[in-house]
Amino acid sequence: MRILLLSMPDSFEHMPSLAIRMPNGALTSLAGNLDPHHEVAVADLVLAQSAVRETVERLIHTHVPDLVGLSVMTFQRRTAKRIISFIRSMAPDAQIAVGGYDPSLAPDVWTYPDVDFIVRGEGELTFRELVRSLERGTPLAAIPGLWYRDGTVFQRNAMRPIAPVEDGSLSLPKRSARVLSGYTVLGRQVDVVETSRGCTFDCSFCSIIEMRGRNFHRFPISRVLDDIADARTRGARAIFFVDDNITIDVPRFEALCKAIVERGLHDLDYIVQGMTAPFATHGDTLAPLMKKAGFRYVFLGIENILEDDLAFLKARAKNSRQSQGQARRNTTLEAIDVLHRHGLFVVGGLIVGNPDDTRESITANLTFARHYVDWPYIQHPTPYPGTPMTREFRDRGLIINERFDEYDGTTAVTRSAHLEAEEIEFLRWEAERWMKVRHIRSVVRHDPAFVLRNGHRMFAHTFRGSTWRTAVGLEGARDAFRRYRAIRSREREYMDWPDPPVTTCETRDAAPSAMTKHFVDIDELIRQ
Numbered sequence: 001m002r003i004l005l006l007s008m009p010d011s012f013e014h015m016p017s018l019a020i021r022m023p024n025g026a027l028t029s030l031a032g033n034l035d036p037h038h039e040v041a042v043a044d045l046v047l048a049q050s051a052v053r054e055t056v057e058r059l060i061h062t063h064v065p066d067l068v069g070l071s072v073m074t075f076q077r078r079t080a081k082r083i084i085s086f087i088r089s090m091a092p093d094a095q096i097a098v099g100g101y102d103p104s105l106a107p108d109v110w111t112y113p114d115v116d117f118i119v120r121g122e123g124e125l126t127f128r129e130l131v132r133s134l135e136r137g138t139p140l141a142a143i144p145g146l147w148y149r150d151g152t153v154f155q156r157n158a159m160r161p162i163a164p165v166e167d168g169s170l171s172l173p174k175r176s177a178r179v180l181s182g183y184t185v186l187g188r189q190v191d192v193v194e195t196s197r198g199c200t201f202d203c204s205f206c207s208i209i210e211m212r213g214r215n216f217h218r219f220p221i222s223r224v225l226d227d228i229a230d231a232r233t234r235g236a237r238a239i240f241f242v243d244d245n246i247t248i249d250v251p252r253f254e255a256l257c258k259a260i261v262e263r264g265l266h267d268l269d270y271i272v273q274g275m276t277a278p279f280a281t282h283g284d285t286l287a288p289l290m291k292k293a294g295f296r297y298v299f300l301g302i303e304n305i306l307e308d309d310l311a312f313l314k315a316r317a318k319n320s321r322q323s324q325g326q327a328r329r330n331t332t333l334e335a336i337d338v339l340h341r342h343g344l345f346v347v348g349g350l351i352v353g354n355p356d357d358t359r360e361s362i363t364a365n366l367t368f369a370r371h372y373v374d375w376p377y378i379q380h381p382t383p384y385p386g387t388p389m390t391r392e393f394r395d396r397g398l399i400i401n402e403r404f405d406e407y408d409g410t411t412a413v414t415r416s417a418h419l420e421a422e423e424i425e426f427l428r429w430e431a432e433r434w435m436k437v438r439h440i441r442s443v444v445r446h447d448p449a450f451v452l453r454n455g456h457r458m459f460a461h462t463f464r465g466s467t468w469r470t471a472v473g474l475e476g477a478r479d480a481f482r483r484y485r486a487i488r489s490r491e492r493e494y495m496d497w498p499d500p501p502v503t504t505c506e507t508r509d510a511a512p513s514a515m516t517k518h519f520v521d522i523d524e525l526i527r528q
């Protein structure tokens with residue numbers, strides 16, 4: 001079969017496509033796990049942001065797909081639906097599958113006549129079985145993880161258990177299937193690699209629990225090294241480890257750092273995300289190993305510096321440790337300190353605008369970021385489908401915006417009990433721009449040519465909305481903010497095609513157990 005896999009073009013404020021264009025790891029992993037005789041093309045539309053419709057048109061003409069698969073996050077839902085409608089108009093016989101976080105967690109939104117298949121949760125095995133079944137004409141009812149359209153009805157199959165990736169049964173991603181180029185992080189070609197899947201924590205804002213339960217699975221280290229080597233052979237000079245939480249198993253992370261050096265793969269820049277407590281506790285051994293292996297940026301899930309907010313976000317446990325008989329204490333500063341001492345940059349992940357946030361509590365977090373983090377990655381709580389946080393915001397009547405294309409993390413779509421959403425967003429936006437400018441010095445040292453070529457455009461992007469009048473004080477920052485929001489609004493129109501009409505199909509359980517989950521939840525295990 002001829003298969004075309006697409007990721008969506010939509011990006012958000014902290015990922016300006018000028019500086020960061022990351023591949024979608026899901027699509028190459030799906031491609032690598034299909035039977036080899038299929039012709040698969042992978043296109044990350046973030047690489048064609050300014051010509052999405054033309055690019056999709058060209059891809060459909062060139063590849064004439066029997067099956068098109070789209071990977072969709074919630075804030076990309078509207079673009080994805082437009083693209084699907086466009087593909088339907090061009091290639092009415094092609095079948096369409098959707099997967100990723102939004103179709104997995106809000107499948108009912110996708111049960112409409114333009115869509116044929118919804119793949120929920122991990123996709124490799126489900127998609128492979130789907131393609132086999134289409135090829136052989138065998139029944140779809142036996143494929144766990146799949147919802148499929150049967151005339152005007154969507155049949156819901158049972159969920160698929162989580163894949164035990166440690167047994168080596170998942171093949172490496174197929175990067176050769178990519179048909180667009182231009183991946184970059186600050187001018188260096190970037191690729192993504194997975195070393196593990198899952199997380200055992202349960203932060204209230206995170207989609208992962210609903211997506212796959214609370215569990216942690218490790219890919220064999222030899223496979224991870226082969227994956228990195230493959231990315232490097234294809235030109236990557238920076239690797240983003242997309243693990244949900246690599247710091248769950250610190251000894252393994254240390255072993256990975258050593259293995260990267262032994263295999264001679266430490267000439268790449270590595271970016272990783274993790275919790276503060278493991279760095280605070282093990283940083284003196286872990287951080288030097290990371291530095292030696294080539295790690296450069298660590299995205300720290302600080303989430304918030306105030307205990308009440310951390311409690312709301314259910315992010316206290318991962319950010320604290322017991323210290324000799326005393327109460328638990330927050331580990332954020334210790335983690336930042338040890339990473340800095342070993343020459344690593346901290347990308348500070350913070351969430352402001354929680355239900356009880358006041359101007360003072362938000363300002364405290366922004367001041368913290370200004371002092372301690374190298375690059376701010378400050379977001380607003382966003383009620384993604386199925387997260388515990390969404391229920392709480394809804395129950396308290398604090399969700400003020402149901403336009404999902406604005407659920408990008410930096411648009412405040414919820415208010416707090418004390419502040420309007422727009423005010424929360426303004427406070428963050430105003431403070432964050434200046435923090436970003438400060439980091440340019442370090443980028444100049446590492447990637448001078450990129451800054452020379454693009455520095456002025458990066459600056460202009462960071463200060464979008466400002467004019468010379470703002471610069472000389474003839475107008476306030478709020479005027480610039482209003483213009484910035486108008487620019488963001490226009491930017492969201494990635495796909496020049498009308499929204500399809502809202503229609504839905506009836507849905508039915510293909511078997512009585514269809515809605516049963518088979519995820520491993522550590523709380524359940526403890527209870528047993």
Ligand code: B12
Nearest residue numbers: 011012024026069070071073074099100119122123207242
């Ligand atoms: C790595 C990552 C990123 C990276 C890279 C993104 C990229 N280009 O892929 C960066 C840092 C750039 C990023 C940014 C953002 N991300 Co992000 N990210 C992740 C993370 C940690 C891992 C994703 C990953 O690569 N996993 C590995 C692959 C193999 O797994 P996968 O994507 O789940 O795909 C599997 C299945 O979903 C399925 N599948 C996926 N697509 C498809 C398509 C088809 C056709 C089929 C059949 C199956 C299928 O099969 C795959 C293989 O099993 C997740 C998850 C998490 N726990 O936090 C969040 C996550 C996906 N991100 C999220 C969000 C919101 C964002 C941002 C909007 C804001 C933010 N929180 O930072 C930005 C926007 C990015 C942009 N385009 O501008 C949310 C999405 C929530 C939602 N409901 O949509 C997540 C779930 C985190 C969360 N908050 O809970 N992200």
Ligand code: SF4
Nearest residue numbers: 199201202203206244
């Ligand atoms: S620690 Fe990270 S991956 Fe785990 S639940 Fe919390 S936010 Fe999600």
